[in-house]
Amino acid sequence: MSEVIKVGMADLKVCVSPDSITTLGLGSCVGIALRDPVTKIGGLAHIMLPDSTAIRNNSNIPKFADTGIEELVRQIVARGANRSRLVAKIAGGAQMFAFQTKSEMVRIGERNVEASKKKLKELGIRILAEDTGKDYGRTVIFYPETGDFVIKAVGRSQTVI
Amino acid sequence: MGNMNLEQMTHEYYDVLKELGNIGAGNATTALAQLLNCKVDMKVPQVRLMNFQEVGAMMGGEEQVMAGIFLSVEGDISGSMMFLLEKGAAAHLVSKLMGVEADADHFSEMEISALKEIGNIISGSYLNSLSAMTNLKIYPTVPDLCIDMAGAILSVPAIQFGIIGDKILLIQTQFTDEYELDGYFILLPDLESYEKILISLGLSV
Numbered sequence: 354m355s356e357v358i359k360v361g362m363a364d365l366k367v368c369v370s371p372d373s374i375t376t377l378g379l380g381s382c383v384g385i386a387l388r389d390p391v392t393k394i395g396g397l398a399h400i401m402l403p404d405s406t407a408i409r410n411n412s413n414i415p416k417f418a419d420t421g422i423e424e425l426v427r428q429i430v431a432r433g434a435n436r437s438r439l440v441a442k443i444a445g446g447a448q449m450f451a452f453q454t455k456s457e458m459v460r461i462g463e464r465n466v467e468a469s470k471k472k473l474k475e476l477g478i479r480i481l482a483e484d485t486g487k488d489y490g491r492t493v494i495f496y497p498e499t500g501d502f503v504i505k506a507v508g509r510s511q512t513v514i
Numbered sequence: 515m516g517n518m519n520l521e522q523m524t525h526e527y528y529d530v531l532k533e534l535g536n537i538g539a540g541n542a543t544t545a546l547a548q549l550l551n552c553k554v555d556m557k558v559p560q561v562r563l564m565n566f567q568e569v570g571a572m573m574g575g576e577e578q579v580m581a582g583i584f585l586s587v588e589g590d591i592s593g594s595m596m597f598l599l600e601k602g603a604a605a606h607l608v609s610k611l612m613g614v615e616a617d618a619d620h621f622s623e624m625e626i627s628a629l630k631e632i633g634n635i636i637s638g639s640y641l642n643s644l645s646a647m648t649n650l651k652i653y654p655t656v657p658d659l660c661i662d663m664a665g666a667i668l669s670v671p672a673i674q675f676g677i678i679g680d681k682i683l684l685i686q687t688q689f690t691d692e693y694e695l696d697g698y699f700i701l702l703p704d705l706e707s708y709e710k711i712l713i714s715l716g717l718s719v
Contacts, residue, residue: 361567362665362672363680377576378665381673401566401669401676413680416566449670450584450658461673490666492577507579507662508619 357494360384363416365398367428370498379445379491381462383418383469386442386495386502387425387478389434395497398425402461403468418468426476441478442502442514443469444493446485462486482514528561530715531685531708535559537647538640539687539699545639546689549632550610556689563681569665569672572686573598573698576665580604583633583659584670587641589651591707595641596671597633599697601661604629626659633657640699648714671702678705 355371362382368374370393376384379399388395398421402408405417414420430436446466466485473480484491484504494503504512536559547554562572570576581604583597599607605618608625611632616625634657645652660667675682685701703711 361565362569362669363566363676378570378663378669380662380666380669382669401673408677410679416676416680447666449582449660449662449666458670458674488660490663490669492663492665 360397360399362399363401363413365396365415365421365425365428367394367396367425367432368495368497369394369432370496373494373496373498375492375494377492379493380447380449381445381465383443383445383462383465383485384491384493385418385422385425385469385473386444386493387429387439388441388495388497388500389429389438390440390500391438392434393497394429394432394434395495395500396425396429397493397495398422400465400469403464418465419472422469422472422476426478437477439478440500441473441480442482442495442500443473443480444484444491444502444504444514447490448486448488449490451488484512484514526717527708527712530712530717531561532559534644534647534711535561535685535687535699535701538644538685538701539689541643542636542640542699543689545635546632547691549635550607550691552610552691554689554691556687559685559687562684562686564684565681566672566676569668569682571665572668573664574600576663578664579661580664580667581629581659581661582667583630583637583657584667585633585637585657586655587652587703588655589645589653591650591652591703591710593701593703593707594671594674595637595654595702596667596700597637597697598664598667598700603697604661607632621661630657630659633659636699640701644701644711648711650710650714671700674702674704683708 405411446462608616
């Protein structure tokens with residue numbers, strides 16, 4: 354039987370086919386799915402903030418795009434994936450409320466997406482697909498077997514990227 | 515930023531915060547009852563310190579569709595406040611207020627506006643009572659509404675807490691009318707505002 358591994362907010366996990374990995378109700382946070390298509394080892398990170406260096410209290414590695422993605426890569430490689438074969442798909446980074454007055458919260462979803470892309474580029478990991486931004490929450494399921502990233506949202510039909 | 519640490523809060527602080535939640539939500543519940551012209555009960559508030567991983571699941575699961583009314587708090591303290599209602603309960607409230615049958619999956623613009631107004635009235639009375647008790651100036655901003663998965667809505671306050679720490683502190687009150695409204699008030703003061711609130715109530719921080 355294959356299992357569905359659950360990733361919470363500010364969390365990351367590794368997953369090997371035939372298991373799949375999910376995170377529920379992504380809002381302004383971003384879900385980054387990585388996969389080695391040959392070994393079919395994958396992983397998912399659910400990050401909340403763009404930049405660990407901008408904050409004093411930054412020991413929580415999976416909370417930030419920069420440290421979270423680095424750690425996910427490290428764990429996937431430790432499980433036996435090939436670093437150079439890794440590819441990524443990302444989702445989330447919505448703006449849930451139309452306005453946010455607090456300066457550090459302005460465009461937080463968009464900034465999470467930008468920071469995730471920047472980190473992936475820096476690590477030389479190609480982004481195959483994305484479903485980001487807009488103003489609604491997303492539940493995602495990633496299948497390391499096929500690389501399918503299934504996205505569900507309220508009142509919208511399910512999509513696969 | 516203050517030198518207070520959420521994880522070092524004592525029981526005494528918790529009790530004070532719980533009492534704040536009690537009074538604030540008590541007033542808000544009264545406002546709601548007057549608005550709807552019916553009896554509304556509230557449960558004893560809870561003060562909860564949670565890990566981010568637990569936040570989404572705290573009200574019926576991350577994927578539970580809810581109406582979230584969110585506003586910022588300004589003045590002597592800063593922070594934000596959220597009023598969450600299960601989707602069906604939101605439709606029930608709107609139906610009752612406007613005398614029409616609202617469809618929970620397709621709120622009209624007018625109905626959304628009514629929900630925002632409900633949020634405005636309720637959070638206004640919550641904050642007014644807090645302000646009266648602490649003698650602090652507390653002003654709410656115009657509320658904004660979002661109907662989506664609980665996890666996605668709660669990611670917004672969670673991120674705000676994420677900037678200062680690894681836990682989220684909530685003063686949560688559940689209320690019900692004869693129809694089991696199941697709504698939640700969440701007050702999310704910034705860390706330095708906790709200090710101000712506690713000091714204004716005579717506690718040494």
